[in-house]
Amino acid sequence: MKYIYMDHAATTPTNPDVLKAMLPFFSEKYGNPSSLYSIGQESRTVIEEARGKVAKFIGAKHDEIVFTSGGTESNNFALMGVAWANQKKGNHIVTSSIEHHAIINPCKFLEKRGFKVTYLPVDKYGIVDPDDVKKAITDKTILISIMHANNEIGTIEPIAEIGKVAREKEIIFHTDAVQTVGHIPVNVDELNVDLLSLSAHKFYGPKGAGALYIRKGTKIVPYLYGGDQEKRRRASTENVPGIVGLGKAIELAMQDMEEECKRLASLRNMLIEKILSEVDEVILNGHPTQRLPNNANFSFKYIEGESLILSLDMEGIACSTGSACTSSSLEPSHVLRAIGLPHEIAHGSLRFTLGRSNNEEQIDYVVEKLKKIVNKFRSMSPLYEKK
Numbered sequence: 505m506k507y508i509y510m511d512h513a514a515t516t517p518t519n520p521d522v523l524k525a526m527l528p529f530f531s532e533k534y535g536n537p538s539s540l541y542s543i544g545q546e547s548r549t550v551i552e553e554a555r556g557k558v559a560k561f562i563g564a565k566h567d568e569i570v571f572t573s574g575g576t577e578s579n580n581f582a583l584m585g586v587a588w589a590n591q592k593k594g595n596h597i598v599t600s601s602i603e604h605h606a607i608i609n610p611c612k613f614l615e616k617r618g619f620k621v622t623y624l625p626v627d628k629y630g631i632v633d634p635d636d637v638k639k640a641i642t643d644k645t646i647l648i649s650i651m652h653a654n655n656e657i658g659t660i661e662p663i664a665e666i667g668k669v670a671r672e673k674e675i676i677f678h679t680d681a682v683q684t685v686g687h688i689p690v691n692v693d694e695l696n697v698d699l700l701s702l703s704a705h706k707f708y709g710p711k712g713a714g715a716l717y718i719r720k721g722t723k724i725v726p727y728l729y730g731g732d733q734e735k736r737r738r739a740s741t742e743n744v745p746g747i748v749g750l751g752k753a754i755e756l757a758m759q760d761m762e763e764e765c766k767r768l769a770s771l772r773n774m775l776i777e778k779i780l781s782e783v784d785e786v787i788l789n790g791h792p793t794q795r796l797p798n799n800a801n802f803s804f805k806y807i808e809g810e811s812l813i814l815s816l817d818m819e820g821i822a823c824s825t826g827s828a829c830t831s832s833s834l835e836p837s838h839v840l841r842a843i844g845l846p847h848e849i850a851h852g853s854l855r856f857t858l859g860r861s862n863n864e865e866q867i868d869y870v871v872e873k874l875k876k877i878v879n880k881f882r883s884m885s886p887l888y889e890k891k
């Protein structure tokens with residue numbers, strides 16, 4: 505059976521060229537980048553090349569990129585690093601109520617350690633209002649962290665405007681850009697950010713490799729202590745194959761980002777139009793236009809998202825109920841709740857995130873199967889019948 509993967513926000517397959525670039529750095533060119541002999545220095549060279557590619561993509565300086573183990577570590581590094589470095593100045597952090605758990609849970613931890621966190625509400629499209637950010641700031645605020653684009657509903661936040669607010673008030677500003685880097689243009693100066701998280705496996709690179717952009721002069725302490733790697737900002741022997749893969753993946757993303765963006769947006773529009781017109785009692789979640797080119801998130805009334813996932817899986821279709829991290833729990837997504845969806849509607853939600861392997865024919869196939877499955881479940885639902 506053909507397999508149709510439409511869950512690219514959860515992870516992407518490693519591009520074969522990325523894998524090819526990584527392979528020599530396991531068993532053949534295995535030198536420790538801190539070693540002075542030639543195979544060590546060879547590893548050092550490729551790390552610095554990769555750093556240059558990442559820096560170029562986001563418009564940063566070479567030394568402002570610190571490699572990490574992925575999006576989660578970059579987010580923890582940003583939050584803990586700024587919190588511990590600025591404790592004397594204040595203990596207040598501003599974030600949003602729709603962040604990834606890799607932001608929400610470190611914030612919860614910091615709250616237990618004496619920090620105060622404001623979780624800003626969002627509008628029905630999932631947008632954070634820069635004015636709300638401004639109003640939330642107190643003389644104790646040390647950090648603002650708002651995601652660039654939401655992983656569940658695809659909404660792109662007004663980061664440049666929020667950054668302006670942060671600049672005016674001289675508060676450190678972090679953005680979780682894990683869903684945007686490698687997909688849409690991201691420039692740290694245009695966005696007015698001081699810290700930015702990215703992760704390779706979300707754009708056809710390997711899992712376990714990411715980076716934190718740290719603007720020069722930002723007051724932050726390390727999250728991992730040990731050796732002198734990454735100019736003492738992140739200890740541990742560098743993940744050389746992972747870093748090489750990250751560099752290659754970002755380089756490949758840059759080559760055709762504009763075309764791929766357009767192609768995905770048109771596929772996504774096709775998926776949205778077909779589902780909204782061919783299935784009844786369905787809503788599109790997220791912003792109509794300010795959204796990631798590859799994201800479509802729907803709520804199907806009177807149905808459980810989990811049952812849809814399992815039935816679609818049997819037809820060879822992979823999609824998700826929201827974030828991969830919450831789909832094993834029974835609580836509906838905090839993001840869907842924050843945009844105001846009632847419990848029962850949030851439970852009937854499905855996220856499709858498109859990528860390089862998807863085409864028009866697959867969209868037709870998915871809509872056809874989904875229609876059948878939705879009708880089957882509804883025909884069994886007493887709630888639907890009562891209408």
Ligand SMILES: *Cc1c(COP(=O)(O)O)cnc(C)c1O
Nearest residue numbers: 574575576604606655682683703
């Ligand atoms: C996937 C994701 C993360 C976590 O990244 P990992 O590299 O898997 O740790 C963080 N934030 C967002 C928005 C994500 O989509």
